[in-house]
Amino acid sequence: MGSKTDTWSDQWGTGVFDNDEKDYEKQNNKSNNNNKKMDQVKAVASTGLVKAKSAAIVGAHKLKKGTSTGFKWIKNKCSASK
Numbered sequence: 001m002g003s004k005t006d007t008w009s010d011q012w013g014t015g016v017f018d019n020d021e022k023d024y025e026k027q028n029n030k031s032n033n034n035n036k037k038m039d040q041v042k043a044v045a046s047t048g049l050v051k052a053k054s055a056a057i058v059g060a061h062k063l064k065k066g067t068s069t070g071f072k073w074i075k076n077k078c079s080a081s082k
Helices: 008-012 016-080
Strands: none
């Protein structure tokens, strides 16, 4: 029993298991970074969509008002000529 071998408890922290845990931590850090980047992209895209939606609404109101005014003008011109 005089041999100089590591015990099971001494080997536990320096083996393959440590490398697997480190790889897992690296993978989690990468996925967390990707999630943060994706959240930033979504926030920017959301802002862009809100602006596009408001521009479309304003455009639709202008179109509706212009069309209504045009029909009223045509109606007045047609009824005035009779």
